[in-house]
Amino acid sequence: MSSTPSETRIPSVYRKSYARLPRILDVPNLIKVQLDSFQWFQEEGLRQLLEEVSPIKDFTGNRLELSFTGYEFRIPPDWKTEQACRQRDQTYSVPLYIRAKLLIKGTGEIKEQDLFWGDLPLMTARGTFITSGTERAVVSQLLxxxxxxxxxxxxxxxxxxxxxxxxxxxxxxxxxxxxx
Incomplete structure (x- = not known):
């Protein structure tokens, strides 16, 4: 065991280490779990949720049936960046549209339409949400x-x-x- 420090070169930083192990461990990306989870929610979670609640039948089960067949995020032409939302006290979000199909069983008529479901807040690259211009990191702060x-x-x-x-x-x- 040596008591002399070893020097490690990291871009623009010198570190002196008195550790017994010569290797410095990399710092893990702790936000990656949140980012991956939110991406899964956008790509798969919403689809699974819509499949779980579809179809919705009327109380008799014989007249109407409502199914949700898909969804999409529509970015409007006046869409704001993270920075613009912070400056203007706005929420960093994107409109969510759900594709709905209504089956009228008596006539066999099918009506399909895209429904505006709401604005889904978007997660920033730092794992935060911007709500009314305020950046929040904890989900309970959003509720x-x-x-x-x-x-x-x-x-x-x-x-x-x-x-x-x-x-x-x-x-x-x-x-x-x-x-x-």
Missing amino acids: RSPSIYFTIEEDATSGRELCHAKLIPSRGAWHKIFYK
């Missing part, structure tokens, strides 16, 4: 709109009701207020 949320829970030890209030601003830290 709540700016507002005040009140909840009442029963304390497990005393059996008393505990009141909570969450103040969620459009930007900045969330605040919790507890009242017994």
Whole structure:
């Protein structure tokens, strides 16, 4: 075992290592799992979800049947980049259209139409979402709109009701207020 440091050349950085092992391990791309998962959701997950809920039949099962046969993301001509969404306090998203097929069983008539399903927020290359111009990294931060949320829970030890209030601003830290 040597007590002299070894030198490793990394582009524009010299590292001195006092480790017993001469090799420096590469830092893994920790965001890759999130990016791959979101890509799978866009390419396969939505398709599987539509297959799972299709067909939807009327309450008798004999008159109407609605099926979802596909989907597509349509990029509008005025589509905004990540930077533009941050500057204009907009959500970085893309419109999602679902292909729907309605079968009228009595006549055998089939009607097909593309339906606007909503705007799907897009994940940035850093694994974040831009919502109303604010970049968010945690999914739970996306679920709540700016507002005040009140909840009442029963304390497990005393059996008393505990009141909570969450103040969620459009930007900045969330605040919790507890009242017994």
